[in-house]
Amino acid sequence: MTDQTPDSISRIVQGFDAKPEMLVQILQSIVQTHGWIAEDTIRQLAGELNLSRADVHGVVEYYHDFRTEKPGKHIVKICQAEACQAMGSRELTTHANAAVDADTTIEAVYCLGNCACAPAVMVNGKTIGRVDAARFDALVSDMREAD
Ligand code: FES
Known part of the structure; x- marks a missing residue:
């Protein structure tokens, strides 16, 4: 598990060509890399994918595996x-x-x-x-x- 930095999130988004329809896959990749999804990351994703924060939140909340609190070791x-x-x-x-x-x-x-x-x-x-x-x-x- 590594720290979520704006650069690390941008790299993941670019890996999916910043396509908003790839949001679920992008979130999966973020969780695989970082273990969880921070509120700042949700804000950044909304900006980079040209979605509303509510759109991103909706998907994050729908999937149980998209943890929004930093997990323990x-x-x-x-x-x-x-x-x-x-x-x-x-x-x-x-x-x-x-x-x-x-x-x-x-x-x-x-x-x-x-x-x-x-x-x-x-x-x-x-x-x-x-x-x-x-x-x-x-x-x-x-x-x-x-x-
Ligand atoms: S009910 Fe299937 S493993 Fe618990």
């Missing part, structure tokens, strides 16, 4: 879809929110394709099944040791 996604909810993902989420520090961002997702091993979480891109509070604490401990 670690991303933990906890599945909130039906099978995982039935196996305690809400309680796990409450536990997780209390167990992590600002270095870790907890996000809700809706099915990680691991329903048979509910509740499922994804830690820094790796899917892990049958996660209870104790297992979650062990995963957090492993993350901190790997820092």
